[in-house]
Amino acid sequence: MGPVRIRYRMVGSTDKILSEIKACKQMAVRSFISLGNSHIDECVAFGERVMSELKP
Numbered sequence: 001m002g003p004v005r006i007r008y009r010m011v012g013s014t015d016k017i018l019s020e021i022k023a024c025k026q027m028a029v030r031s032f033i034s035l036g037n038s039h040i041d042e043c044v045a046f047g048e049r050v051m052s053e054l055k056p
Contacts, residue, residue: 017046017050018050021050
């Protein structure tokens with residue numbers, strides 16, 4: 001079976017986004033593609049707040 005494509009929106013607080021990502025990981029989701037017109041400050045905030053919490 002090839003890759004499965006699902007449209008899924010994650011919007012909310014840092015804790016909500018972390019919870020959503022962790023739930024996806026439990027369902028064996030291995031990667032995400034960020035689409036849209038994100039502003040640089042949103043990307044920086046995501047990196048600082050979310051990605052830093054996901055590091056092993």
